[in-house]
Amino acid sequence: MIPPYPGPAPPDSDEGDDDAEREEKPEDNPPSPDPKRDVPRGKEPRKSQSGSKRRASSQRSVEVEVQCRPTVHPESDVGPRSASEALAFTVSDACALLPEFIAWEDLRPDVQWAMRTGLGYDEAVEIMLADAAQHALFHRDSLCDMLATMMYRHKLDDTLWAKYVPTAYYVMAKVVLEN
Incomplete structure (x- = not known):
């Protein structure tokens, strides 16, 4: 599993890679029977391997603590660059x-x-x-992506211009992180 933004990978990231390789080459590595399962053949629920793996990975959610705002947040009324x-x-x-x-x-x-x-x-x-509002140089989507990355990496306080970004863009960046 790859984290949404660069940073440390979850500890089980190697297992996910091996599963993906096994799905691609089922004839090379046939699944080994599970000795713990003694369910009669007719009573087994039928599931595709890839479906159960997707379900398992979607059930496993890793809680990542993000920095939602800079420590000091004076804000400004300046918005990002117009998309046009x-x-x-x-x-x-x-x-x-x-x-x-x-x-x-x-x-x-x-x-x-x-x-x-x-x-x-x-x-x-x-x-x-510089310790000044610079976010007017960026388009809105790029600004939100940069803020989301800084929130994930806990770098909002290290990037001085970030404290001048209006709160609404932090809310949008948090949505980017959640998705």
């Missing part, structure tokens, strides 16, 4: 602005978004580290 407002650079244009030793995939999503608005790498990093 285009970004200045595409991902490939912004990648061209990176120093040679930095990969796009290694950047935080907020720095990526800042670079796509037309800022250079150094300026984007500096702005994202």
Whole structure:
């Protein structure tokens, strides 16, 4: 099982991977009979293996404690960037602005978004580290995804601009996490 956002995997993640491999190759690894079951053949409930595994995994819910809000939350009235407002650079244009030793995939999503608005790498990093409202650079869906990731990783206090985001976007991010 993969957690909804990067972070530590649940302790049973290896078992789920093995089950998936067994489902793909049933002829290679036939299921072994369970010696504990002494139910007559006619009385056995008929279930498909994949259905019972899905049911078992859906019954198993892992409670993850998330950070719902930053410790200090002064808020602001500024909302995110309008979805109709285009970004200045595409991902490939912004990648061209990176120093040679930095990969796009290694950047935080907020720095990526800042670079796509037309800022250079150094300026984007500096702005994202500033203690000011920066969420107006992001589209709403991306803002909610970033907030959800920070909530899951308990990084809201480490990301200074997050405390200025209006409460409504934290509520949306929590919905993203629950789904």
